[in-house]
Amino acid sequence: QSALTQPASVSGSPGQSITISCTGSSSDVGGYNYVSWYQQHPGKAPKLVIYEVNNRPSGVPDRFSGSKSGNTASLTISGLQAEDEADYYCSTYTSSSTVIFGGGAKLTVL
């Protein structure tokens, strides 16, 4: 199964909002509300920031939000902060009972 499609890079200034897209198919993103998003800082393990499309784990700021429309999911970070600079990966459950990740998007805070 192919990886989900994410932009390679996104950027924004402190205080602004950015959105990272994640495009799949009707067999994965579009077929289930099981999209997750992970934040990974250099040299660190990934951290879950959104699960089941739009749910935040305890401790994740409400600046992070998720949504989905058709075969595309999105992660929005509002009120951008320097500490948000990281790689972001989407993932989803698939109709083959597997999980696939996106290629990752590098967020730069200008």
Added chain:
Amino acid sequence: EVQLLESGGGLVQPGGSLRLSCAASGFTFTSYAMTWVRQAPGKGLQWVSTITGSGVGTYYADSLKGRFTISRDNSRDTLYLQMNSLRAEDTAVYYCAQGPMTRGFDPWGQGTLVTVSS
């Protein structure tokens, strides 16, 4: 506090085998599905395998099926990944994480590096 500690990584020759372990603490291990995810140097994340809390259900990435085997010992609160017929492209940091395939993986261990090279 939930803690996951991977071990067992290292240098192995192509065609060799390795068994990774993930020691869990801070939660009722048998109640949670567990997952392995890997990340090749400078690359993105790749889901490897998930096992249900009881150990009865196992799921694998199609590209790894037949070479990798996930298992768990609920009496020792430990997750395993047996890797056989290793190839250079299996070189990666291997992370264990708590959680089923549908609800996101959280938290993650610090990872263990596997290098396949002659």
